[in-house]
Amino acid sequence: MSRLIIHKPQLSDKNDRLILKYVITVKDDSGIEKSGDLWFSFASKYRPFICDEVCDGVVVMLLRCCIIGGHDIESELPMTDRLYYEIVHQFLPQIVLQNPGAHQVKLMVNTVCPDWRPTAVATAMSCGIDSLTTYYEHTSDQIPENYRITHLTFFEQGAHHSGGGTTWAEQDKLFHAQLAKVKTFCETIQCELIDIQSNIAGKDGFVSNLLFYEYYETVHTYRNMGFVLLLQKLIKTYYYSATYYLDQLSYSLHADSSFYEKFLLPILSTQYTTFFSTNSFLTRLEKIKQLSSIPQTYDNVLVCYKEGYNCGTCKKCWRTMLEMEVLGVLDLYKGSFDVATFRDNYEYYLTKMLLMRRDEPLMEEIYKYMMTHEIKIPEKCFREAHRIERQRKWKKSRFRRLLSKLKRKIFTNQGPLRSQS
Numbered sequence: 285m286s287r288l289i290i291h292k293p294q295l296s297d298k299n300d301r302l303i304l305k306y307v308i309t310v311k312d313d314s315g316i317e318k319s320g321d322l323w324f325s326f327a328s329k330y331r332p333f334i335c336d337e338v339c340d341g342v343v344v345m346l347l348r349c350c351i352i353g354g355h356d357i358e359s360e361l362p363m364t365d366r367l368y369y370e371i372v373h374q375f376l377p378q379i380v381l382q383n384p385g386a387h388q389v390k391l392m393v394n395t396v397c398p399d400w401r402p403t404a405v406a407t408a409m410s411c412g413i414d415s416l417t418t419y420y421e422h423t424s425d426q427i428p429e430n431y432r433i434t435h436l437t438f439f440e441q442g443a444h445h446s447g448g449g450t451t452w453a454e455q456d457k458l459f460h461a462q463l464a465k466v467k468t469f470c471e472t473i474q475c476e477l478i479d480i481q482s483n484i485a486g487k488d489g490f491v492s493n494l495l496f497y498e499y500y501e502t503v504h505t506y507r508n509m510g511f512v513l514l515l516q517k518l519i520k521t522y523y524y525s526a527t528y529y530l531d532q533l534s535y536s537l538h539a540d541s542s543f544y545e546k547f548l549l550p551i552l553s554t555q556y557t558t559f560f561s562t563n564s565f566l567t568r569l570e571k572i573k574q575l576s577s578i579p580q581t582y583d584n585v586l587v588c589y590k591e592g593y594n595c596g597t598c599k600k601c602w603r604t605m606l607e608m609e610v611l612g613v614l615d616l617y618k619g620s621f622d623v624a625t626f627r628d629n630y631e632y633y634l635t636k637m638l639l640m641r642r643d644e645p646l647m648e649e650i651y652k653y654m655m656t657h658e659i660k661i662p663e664k665c666f667r668e669a670h671r672i673e674r675q676r677k678w679k680k681s682r683f684r685r686l687l688s689k690l691k692r693k694i695f696t697n698q699g700p701l702r703s704q705s
């Protein structure tokens with residue numbers, strides 16, 4: 285069986301940052317070895333908190349890849365004992381059972397139980413609707429003091445792919461543009477921001493030379509929690525904003541890892557760092573409604589997945605503006621969005637929402653809200669959506685007709701050949 289080997293890392297200084305670098309080796313059945321560097325970059329002040337003496341974070345980040353790719357894991361570094369127990373005795377037997385063909389990874393590591401006493405409470409901050417909702421909920425008086433957020437995080441874990449098809453240089457540019465925006469917001473609210481940069485998503489050839497590319501949606505929970513586990517000496521509690529409800533639970537390793545997050549997060553928790561899934565009881569519109577009562581959010585929402593500002597035209601931008609518009613709060617967010625241009629194209633976006641609502645729950649939520657609150661959708665939007673729908677169906681059936689014609693032609697041509705043989 286193929287083995288993925290985690291070697292002891294090196295910690296070095298580079299341009300006011302600390303670089304934690306692991307050499308990862310993959311050794312296949314025939315003894316062929318390939319190695320690559322996996323690195324993480326931190327602000328220098330986090331040196332006392334970096335857990336470079338255990339392999340916890342790296343194992344978690346690469347775990348799904350090893351299950352799918354059929355690698356056992358060997359490490360020169362030990363693993364904290366609760367995490368080892370949870371992965372080997374709780375997670376792997378269950379996830380393999382749910383995913384036929386998946387590999388039950390053997391974890392060849394020693395275990396340890398260090399005396400760490402972390403104190404920070406953190407969550408990811410992207411300035412999107414989910415992270416802002418989690419932040420404001422967990423800094424309110426309703427939350428016990430020990431569970432109130434003290435730090436925010438921003439990780440380079442593969443989320444800045446702009447929907448795919450971009451170069452690493454473009455992804456780097458987007459990461460740094462959004463990081464700058466988040467930094468400004470954290471200064472405004474006076475909350476410490478921990479940013480960690482890395483090549484885990486594949487830049488520098490780390491993935492292409494050694495492993496295989498994993499779609500961000502399938503692996504984000506592993507990567508984000510893995511980053512946090514690099515700082516177990518600092519972070520005692522970490523909130524991760526949920527995307528799906530418990531009634532949508534699904535354990536497919538090829539689907540969005542959010543579907544089985546409620547199962548995964550307690551398993552990836554250690555005796556030092558506890559992960560919680562947050563705000564899954566609120567719908568998207570309820571989250572926006574809540575945020576609209578907090579003036580600090582007005583100029584600081586960033587939902588765009590293409591730019592370091594809200595471009596206004598990508599799906600996340602216009603959908604958020606539409607959500608704010610139907611709730612009657614869009615004018616409050618003029619500092620975050622180009623509201624005038626959106627309103628000039630309001631009917632165009634309504635039509636798009638009508639076209640997408642059957643496949644996308646968040647669009648359906650807008651539609652239902654408009655219906656129940658008697659917010660009028662112009663008749664011509666329905667007509668236009670209907671026309672586009674009909675055109676799509678016609679194109680699909682034309683394509684099917686052409687395909688079956690082609691099949692018949694091939695079959696007819698093959699007939700005599702078969703009879704000759």
Ligand SMILES: [Zn+2]
Nearest residue numbers: 588595598601
């Ligand atoms: Zn956008």
